[in-house]
Amino acid sequence: MSDDNGFASPDWAELLDREMRKRWSAVADRTEQMAGSALLAPGKMVRPLLLLHSAEATGGDGAKLLPAALAVEYLHVATLVHDDIIDDDQLRRGKPTVHARYGMADALVTGDFLILNVVTALSECTAVPPAAVFEAARVIASAGADVCRGQVREAEMAGDLTCPVADYQEMAALKTGALFRGACRAGAVLGGADDEHADAVTRYAEHLGVGFQIFDDLLPYLGDATGKPATSDVANLRPTHPVLLGYQAAGQRDRQRFAEALSGRLPAEDAHRLMRALLVTTGALERSRQRAAEEIAAARRSLDGLPGEAAVEQMVRIAEMAIDRSR
Amino acid sequence: MSDDNGFASPDWAELLDREMRKRWSAVADRTEQMAGSALLAPGKMVRPLLLLHSAEATGGDGAKLLPAALAVEYLHVATLVHDDIIDDDQLRRGKPTVHARYGMADALVTGDFLILNVVTALSECTAVPPAAVFEAARVIASAGADVCRGQVREAEMAGDLTCPVADYQEMAALKTGALFRGACRAGAVLGGADDEHADAVTRYAEHLGVGFQIFDDLLPYLGDATGKPATSDVANLRPTHPVLLGYQAAGQRDRQRFAEALSGRLPAEDAHRLMRALLVTTGALERSRQRAAEEIAAARRSLDGLPGEAAVEQMVRIAEMAIDRSR
Numbered sequence: 295m296s297d298d299n300g301f302a303s304p305d306w307a308e309l310l311d312r313e314m315r316k317r318w319s320a321v322a323d324r325t326e327q328m329a330g331s332a333l334l335a336p337g338k339m340v341r342p343l344l345l346l347h348s349a350e351a352t353g354g355d356g357a358k359l360l361p362a363a364l365a366v367e368y369l370h371v372a373t374l375v376h377d378d379i380i381d382d383d384q385l386r387r388g389k390p391t392v393h394a395r396y397g398m399a400d401a402l403v404t405g406d407f408l409i410l411n412v413v414t415a416l417s418e419c420t421a422v423p424p425a426a427v428f429e430a431a432r433v434i435a436s437a438g439a440d441v442c443r444g445q446v447r448e449a450e451m452a453g454d455l456t457c458p459v460a461d462y463q464e465m466a467a468l469k470t471g472a473l474f475r476g477a478c479r480a481g482a483v484l485g486g487a488d489d490e491h492a493d494a495v496t497r498y499a500e501h502l503g504v505g506f507q508i509f510d511d512l513l514p515y516l517g518d519a520t521g522k523p524a525t526s527d528v529a530n531l532r533p534t535h536p537v538l539l540g541y542q543a544a545g546q547r548d549r550q551r552f553a554e555a556l557s558g559r560l561p562a563e564d565a566h567r568l569m570r571a572l573l574v575t576t577g578a579l580e581r582s583r584q585r586a587a588e589e590i591a592a593a594r595r596s597l598d599g600l601p602g603e604a605a606v607e608q609m610v611r612i613a614e615m616a617i618d619r620s621r
Numbered sequence: 622m623s624d625d626n627g628f629a630s631p632d633w634a635e636l637l638d639r640e641m642r643k644r645w646s647a648v649a650d651r652t653e654q655m656a657g658s659a660l661l662a663p664g665k666m667v668r669p670l671l672l673l674h675s676a677e678a679t680g681g682d683g684a685k686l687l688p689a690a691l692a693v694e695y696l697h698v699a700t701l702v703h704d705d706i707i708d709d710d711q712l713r714r715g716k717p718t719v720h721a722r723y724g725m726a727d728a729l730v731t732g733d734f735l736i737l738n739v740v741t742a743l744s745e746c747t748a749v750p751p752a753a754v755f756e757a758a759r760v761i762a763s764a765g766a767d768v769c770r771g772q773v774r775e776a777e778m779a780g781d782l783t784c785p786v787a788d789y790q791e792m793a794a795l796k797t798g799a800l801f802r803g804a805c806r807a808g809a810v811l812g813g814a815d816d817e818h819a820d821a822v823t824r825y826a827e828h829l830g831v832g833f834q835i836f837d838d839l840l841p842y843l844g845d846a847t848g849k850p851a852t853s854d855v856a857n858l859r860p861t862h863p864v865l866l867g868y869q870a871a872g873q874r875d876r877q878r879f880a881e882a883l884s885g886r887l888p889a890e891d892a893h894r895l896m897r898a899l900l901v902t903t904g905a906l907e908r909s910r911q912r913a914a915e916e917i918a919a920a921r922r923s924l925d926g927l928p929g930e931a932a933v934e935q936m937v938r939i940a941e942m943a944i945d946r947s948r
Contacts, residue, residue, distance in 0.1 A: 325766075325773045376733060380726040399707040399776055402729065406703060407769035409736050413762035417755070425751035428744070431758060435740035439652075442734035446652045449726055 306346045306356065306363075310339050313360050314367070328396055328404040329411070332371050335387045340612060341366045341473055344502075345481035347612070348495040350605035351597065354485015361418035362430060362484055366477045368415060369438050372408035373473075375401055377445075381530055385523065409438065422484050430480040437476025444469025453531040455541045455552055462538055463504060470510070471503025491600060498596040498609065505589030506616040508535045512582055513619070515570045525562035528555060528569055535585070537569065540578030548572060586617050633673045633683065633690075637666050640687050641694070655723055655731040656738070659698050662714045667939060668693045668800055671829075672808035674939070675822040677932035678924065681812015688745035689757060689811055693804045695742060696765050699735035700800075702728055704772075708857055712850065736765065749811050757807040764803025771796025780858040782868045782879055789865055790831060797837070798830025818927060825923040825936060832916030833943040835862045839909055840946070842897045852889035855882060855896055862912070864896065867905030875899060913944045 318330035342363035346356035356363075377383070378391040379401055385391065393401030416431050447465040451457045478499035482492035511534035514524040527534055533541075533556065541552045554560065555569040573579045593613045597606045645657035669690035673683035683690075704710070705718040706728055712718065720728030743758050774792040778784050805826035809819035838861035841851040854861055860868075860883065868879045881887065882896040900906045920940045924933045 323770055323773070324777065325770045328773070372733070376729055380729060400773060402703055402707060403769045403772045403776075406699070406732070406736060407766055409733060410762045410765040410769065413740065413758050414766065417759045424755050428751050428755040428758065431740050431755065432744045435737045438737040439734055439741065442730045442737065443650055443652045445730045446650070446655070446727055449730075450651065 304357070306343055307339060309360060310342050310346075310363060310367075313364060317364070324400075325404065325407055328392060328400055329407055331395065332375050332392050332404060332408070333367065335389050337367075337371075337387060338615075339363075339367060340615075341370050341477040343612065344474060344477040344499065344609070345484075347605040347608045348478040348481030348499075349485030349487075351600045351602040351609060352482045352485055352487035352491035352495060353601045354482070354487060356481075356485070356605075358421040359419060359481065359484050361415045362427075362480060363477075365412045365415035366434060366473070366480065368408045368411045369434060369476075370473055372405040373438075373441055373445075375405040375408065379405075380445075381526060383523065383526055412438075419484060426484055426486065430484045433480045433483060434476045437472040437479075440468045440472035441470075444472065448532070451533055453533070453556060453558070455533050455538070455549070455556060457533050457538060459535070459538050459542070462533070462535055466504050466507040466535070467500060470507035471500050474499040474503040474506070494596055494600055495609075498593045498613075501589045501593035501596060502613055502616060505586045505593060505613070508582055508586040508589065509617045509619075511535045511537075512579060512586070514566065515573055515579055525566040528565040529558075529562040531556050531558055536573050536578040536582035539581050539585075540573050540576040543576045543578060543581075544572070548576065583617070590614065590617050631684070633670055634666060636687060637669050637673075637690060637694075640691060644691070651727075652731065652734055655719060655727055656734055658722065659702050659719050659731060659735070660694070662716050664694075664698075664714060665942075666690075666694060667942075668697050668804040670939065671801060671804040671826065671936070672811075674929075674932040674935045675805040675808030675826075676812030676814075678927045678929040678936060679809045679812055679814035679818035679822060680928045681809070681814060683808075683812070683932075685748040686746060686808065686811050688742045689754075689807060690804075692739045692742035693761060693800070693807065695735045695738045696761060696803075697800055699732040700765075700768055700772075702732040702735065706732075707772075708853060710850065710853060739765075746811060753811055753813065757811045760807045760810060761803045764799040764806075767795045767799035768797075771799065775859070778860055780860070780883060780885070782860055782865070782876070782883060784860050784865060786862070786865050786869070789860070789862055793831050793834035793862070794827060797834035798827050801826040801830040801833070821923055821925075821927055822936075825920045825940075828916045828920035828923060829940055829943060832913045832920060832940070835909055835913040835916065836944045836946075838862045838864075839906060839913070841893065842900055842906055852893040855892040856885075856889040858883050858885055863900050863905040863909035866908050866912075867900050867903040870903045870905060870908075871899070875903065910944070917941065917944050 314333055318333050321327045321330050345363045345366050346359060349356045349359055375392045378386055379393045379398055383391055384394040392404050413431055416427055419427050444465050448469055475496055478495040479492055482495050514527055552572055555565045590613045594610055597609055600606050641660055645660050648654045648657050672690045672693050673686060676683045676686055702719045705713055706720045706725055710718055711721040719731055740758055743754055746754050771792050775796055802823055805822040806819055809822050841854055871879060879899055882892045917940045921937055924936055927933050
């Protein structure tokens with residue numbers, strides 16, 4: 295995405311990367327070192343980019359908001375660090391996770407530290423009126439709280455193949471959508487957008503979040519390399535979007551095989567292979583992909599009429615990337 | 622403390638308790654339910670009280686700041702919930718810990734949720750200028766980040782009997798002192814205090830924090846009931862204040878016995894009994910207690926000359942309570 299941003303918007307990805315490195319390469323203590331090791335893994339910085347693009351799409355100036363953009367990434371990475379403890383995942387973005395490297399206790403504290411740095415980072419947006427900075431902090435923290443609600447719901451759903459797809463979607467809107475929403479809305483608020491424009495990027499983010507999560511659920515079955523083990527979802531008994539669609543469409547005999555794949559009794563590799571076969575034969579993979587594409591289309595439509603055209607173009611690209619990670 | 626507050630200040634403890642119950646008794650989902658179960662355990666609300674008293678001691682109006690006071694308790698309880706995961710403690714304040722009751726994954730997320738609610742709660746301080754509210758958020762979040770640094774240092778020190786007492790004190794100032802400091806300074810900031818007064822309550826808090834932590838280290842050996850198992854510190858190989866003093870004062874033979882008590886090889890009960898005997902014979906218990914008393918005296922002195930006399934009196938009481946938990 296950083297190759298052809300056009301004239302109107304700077305290369306935010308590169309600026310963010312540079313800012314992140316500047317802040318976390320030379321560290322004061324072990325806590326910052328661990329936080330840095332989580333933050334400097336090569337992610338796509340989607341959420342910080344969304345904050346900056348949303349500010350510019352709604353008529354604001356992104357250049358003042360780099361610290362706020364980093365703040366959103368801190369929160370996102372904190373949830374990843376804690377997720378990896380919960381799922382006992384050893385790899386993330388192809389590198390050892392914080393808890394694999396430093397142990398559970400330090401990883402847990404590192405996540406807390408990252409969350410608390412959200413406010414510290416926001417306080418560096420000195421060119422923005424304090425009331426707007428605080429409102430952005432509130433929006434981001436409230437999004438983070440919704441992520442927590444989504445994670446708890448997801449855990450409640452574990453192993454439940456009869457879970458309604460609507461419940462799944464509500465969970466995904468919290469677990470994944472909330473932080474996209476927080477990033478976009480905070481960008482609009484910090485950039486001084488009016489309510490109508492702030493609502494537009496918020497709607498964009500909500501659709502993007504659900505589309506993104508559904509596509510994320512598909513990845514283990516598409517053979518894409520994401521750095522995360524493909525077997526993680528079945529190993530954690532997650533009834534993901536394609537799994538729920540497939541189970542609903544399946545006959546009695548296939549339903550038993552779904553149940554077996556999500557029982558935790560098979561070795562993870564076998565369970566994953568069985569699940570993939572079921573998702574293909576039931577057509578669920580294809581229908582999930584279509585559902586994700588519909589959400590992305592709705593996300594794009596939400597941006598119609600916003601003033602910052604170059605930024606809108608970038609947001610459209612991010613939306614397209616959400617369902618085609620090869621971009 | 623709530624029986625004889627005198628005429629000048631309202632019964633903050635009761636007001637806080639009522640506010641907390643109002644907010645967390647009727648809950649919207651499982652996440653709030655778990656957060657409520659952690660928040661409604663009967664604690665002493667020391668940090669929220671410090672915020673309110675600091676506001677009034679420096680000339681502000683505590684009545685506007687109840688949500689901010691709760692915010693500080695959210696952060697404190699979050700650290701307890703996460704600590705209990707790390708230490709695998711099953712009891713806290715005499716009740717099952719969140720992770721004993723709901724499992725590790727949900728407890729971890731509950732802690733995150735509580736941290737994120739800090740900002741939400743602060744946003745309810747609508748009678749305070751936004752710049753002051755955001756500055757309070759920054760002060761509290763930065764204190765929370767220091768708590769994380771302290772926890773990481775504490776983990777680094779595990780099992781190290783040769784750790785200098787100065788390092789211990791720095792760790793305690795972060796792990797325990799930071800949040801007292803954050804509460805007091807945030808109260809002053811929110812109440813509109815001038816810098817000199819804000820600095821005075823900040824110094825009070827720093828001394829209070831270290832004195833409080835040292836006395837906390839003594840509790841397992843004084844036979845006080847704190848709800849936390851008395852063996853927890855030796856089981857987690859913590860070189861606490863009296864242990865470090867005792868080791869330094871001990872001869873070669875007693876040092877070997879200290880090392881044995883903190884080796885993790887003995888059953889926890891035996892290790893604890895051995896440690897207690899060593900702390901008594903080396904005189905370390907008494908000297909630690911004296912050190913704590915000195916910090917508390919320094920805390921009291923820091924309050925000299927502040928305008929809000931009734932609140933100062935309450936802060937003096939809290940300082941005395943820190944080294945005499947029977948009060």
